[in-house]
Amino acid sequence: MAPPAKRKRTLSAPAIFRGTALYVFLFICLFVFAFPLVWLFYSSFKTQPEIFENAFALPKQLNIANYLHIWGSGSFGRYYLNSILVSTVSVAGILALSTMAGYVFARVRFRYREVLFTVLLAGMMIPSQVTLIPNFILLRNVNLLDSYAAMILPYIAFQIPVSVFIMRGFFKELPVEMEDAAYMDGCGKKGIFFRIMLPLSKPALSTITIYNFFTVWNELIFALTFTNSQKYRTIPVGIMDFVGQFETDYGYIFAALASASIPLLIVYFFAQKQIIKGLTAGAVKG
Amino acid sequence: MTMRRRLSGDTLSTVLLFLIPAFALYAVFLVVPVFQSFRYSLFRWDGLSPLDRFVGLGNYKELLGDPVFWKSLANNSILLVFSLITQLPVAILLAVLLTDKVRMKGLFRTMFFAPQIISTVAAGYMFYYIYEPTFGILNQLLRALNLGSLAKGWLGDTNLALYAVLFVISWRFVGFYMVLFMASIEGMPVEIFEAATMDGCGKWMIVRKITLPMLRDTIKTACVLSIVGSIKYFDLIWVMTQGGPAHASELIATYMYKKTFLSWDVGYGSALAFTLFAIAFVLSSVFMKSTKSESGGKSMRKGRAR
Numbered sequence: 001m002a003p004p005a006k007r008k009r010t011l012s013a014p015a016i017f018r019g020t021a022l023y024v025f026l027f028i029c030l031f032v033f034a035f036p037l038v039w040l041f042y043s044s045f046k047t048q049p050e051i052f053e054n055a056f057a058l059p060k061q062l063n064i065a066n067y068l069h070i071w072g073s074g075s076f077g078r079y080y081l082n083s084i085l086v087s088t089v090s091v092a093g094i095l096a097l098s099t100m101a102g103y104v105f106a107r108v109r110f111r112y113r114e115v116l117f118t119v120l121l122a123g124m125m126i127p128s129q130v131t132l133i134p135n136f137i138l139l140r141n142v143n144l145l146d147s148y149a150a151m152i153l154p155y156i157a158f159q160i161p162v163s164v165f166i167m168r169g170f171f172k173e174l175p176v177e178m179e180d181a182a183y184m185d186g187c188g189k190k191g192i193f194f195r196i197m198l199p200l201s202k203p204a205l206s207t208i209t210i211y212n213f214f215t216v217w218n219e220l221i222f223a224l225t226f227t228n229s230q231k232y233r234t235i236p237v238g239i240m241d242f243v244g245q246f247e248t249d250y251g252y253i254f255a256a257l258a259s260a261s262i263p264l265l266i267v268y269f270f271a272q273k274q275i276i277k278g279l280t281a282g283a284v285k286g
Numbered sequence: 287m288t289m290r291r292r293l294s295g296d297t298l299s300t301v302l303l304f305l306i307p308a309f310a311l312y313a314v315f316l317v318v319p320v321f322q323s324f325r326y327s328l329f330r331w332d333g334l335s336p337l338d339r340f341v342g343l344g345n346y347k348e349l350l351g352d353p354v355f356w357k358s359l360a361n362n363s364i365l366l367v368f369s370l371i372t373q374l375p376v377a378i379l380l381a382v383l384l385t386d387k388v389r390m391k392g393l394f395r396t397m398f399f400a401p402q403i404i405s406t407v408a409a410g411y412m413f414y415y416i417y418e419p420t421f422g423i424l425n426q427l428l429r430a431l432n433l434g435s436l437a438k439g440w441l442g443d444t445n446l447a448l449y450a451v452l453f454v455i456s457w458r459f460v461g462f463y464m465v466l467f468m469a470s471i472e473g474m475p476v477e478i479f480e481a482a483t484m485d486g487c488g489k490w491m492i493v494r495k496i497t498l499p500m501l502r503d504t505i506k507t508a509c510v511l512s513i514v515g516s517i518k519y520f521d522l523i524w525v526m527t528q529g530g531p532a533h534a535s536e537l538i539a540t541y542m543y544k545k546t547f548l549s550w551d552v553g554y555g556s557a558l559a560f561t562l563f564a565i566a567f568v569l570s571s572v573f574m575k576s577t578k579s580e581s582g583g584k585s586m587r588k589g590r591a592r
Binding site for chain 2: 104134239
């Protein structure tokens with residue numbers, strides 16, 4: 001029961017005040033959320049004495065020595081390559097397995113389909129931490145500890161439930177007419193999947209690619225537990241080793257921290273909409 | 287309503303070929319480990335020698351008398367409550383503000399979401415250096431503002447360490463939930479808001495009577511994500527404090543990791559892991575149940591009947 005206030009578009013004093021308060025609030029939030037990132041980025045171009053002299057000041061010149069040093073030092077580049085390799089292969093595996101399973105759950109009728117789907121969905125409730133020890137023992141028993149496969153296989157397994165859920169939802173929305181036509185032409189179920197469904201599913205594929213790429217790129221606890229040599233370590237664990245090694249060489253560390261996110265940031269500024277969709281896609285299940 | 291189709295050879299081979307790879311990996315790395323985790327928790331085991339010292343529920347009994355376990359559980363609870371009362375309200379507020387007429391909307395949205403985009407471990411170390419007692423910019427900022435007495439050794443102080451990390455966790459996740467809520471608000475029919483404005487409803491009234499009730503399902507989703515996420519949390523605590531100082535910021539997951547892979551008390555670590563699973567499972571199902579019965583059933587299925 002609001003009072004029938006006169007809603008005019010003139011700016012009264014309280015309205016101006018409210019408007020100002022709004023922007024003050026938003027800019028405070030902007031500072032809190034963005035300043036640490038901006039600070040890290042410009043600090044990574046400072047020399048060690050500059051950092052100690054004034055931690056807030058902008059760099060006197062764009063000094064890329066820190067970056068040259070860490071990228072030239074061998075191990076950091078190795079972590080980066082490992083991360084790229086592990087993320088790419090994992091995402092490819094997730095895409096392959098979850099599109100196939102998503103298609104079957106959306107379009108192929110058979111008994112126990114819904115039961116199987118529910119069983120798979122239940123996996124979204126299993127925290128990876130719970131499986132850490134058994135997976136470590138398993139990988140050790142089959143001699144896979146400290147290898148790329150030790151990360152890639154569990155990564156694929158853990159991303160399957162949510163990815164299948166997204167793909168199934170997408171396939172269900174596609175019109176059935178085209179399939180029927182292909183059916184008439186004697187196309188089998190597999191043919192329909194590869195020739196009709198897959199080419200149509202680009203939007204969903206990009207969503208799960210982004211979601212899974214970010215998840216895998218950031219994954220820490222499996223990478224930490226299932227690898228122990230520099231040869232296989234990915235960026236998250238590599239950064240921990242790196243910081244332990246350079247502890248007070250702030251310039252190097254800042255450059256390393258900034259480098260760790262650069263691929264993610266670049267993708268973000270080019271494909272913001274898709275990323276937001278992709279990263280929140282995992283939340284669609286209520 | 288549907289034509290009953292017999293299970294043809296084509297259907298059968300497609301089902302098998304398309305499902306077996308996914309289910310095989312799923313079974314091997316998710317399902318079996320949950321049971322294994324429980325089995326290991328019934329043994330005293332160093333992870334290497336034969337699994338033969340069966341102790342029944344001995345590890346769980348020990349757990350109940352372990353002050354570090356209770357400390358971890360308390361910290362997980364603090365994390366849960368802190369996440370729910372900071373991340374979600376701030377996220378809703380920002381989502382409401384940014385879906386209204388605001389200048390530079392794109393800039394704000396991009397920057398509020400940015401913490402979600404950067405590498406988790408990098409974010410952890412960034413704040414580790416921001417919190418650093420002597421050179422860290424937080425203390426320098428406080429000193430510059432003549433508030434030097436507030437300057438603290440943030441991560442080294444048993445009273446502050448947990449909260450210092452909790453701030454970073456919220457810092458990272460507010461943008462995520464904000465975007466989730468924004469998507470939900472932008473999906474609401476414009477007519478309702480127009481009608482309400484015509485009827486002379488103020489902004490605050492609209493938010494309270496229309497936006498919030500319509501956000502209900504999204505808020506529920508966010509709560510579940512936040513609850514489960516808080517119970518299994520590991521990453522930033524491990525990077526910034528490793529559960530220290532003196533277990534002040536210990537979580538169940540970090541304690542489990544230490545017990546298993548630093549002390550090689552694998553049976554006990556498994557008991558911790560399985561307890562974590564049980565808590566996450568019970569809490570999220572209780573929460574789902576309680577909110578579901580309230581709203582009277584499945585809104586999820588709507589429009590997907592094809």
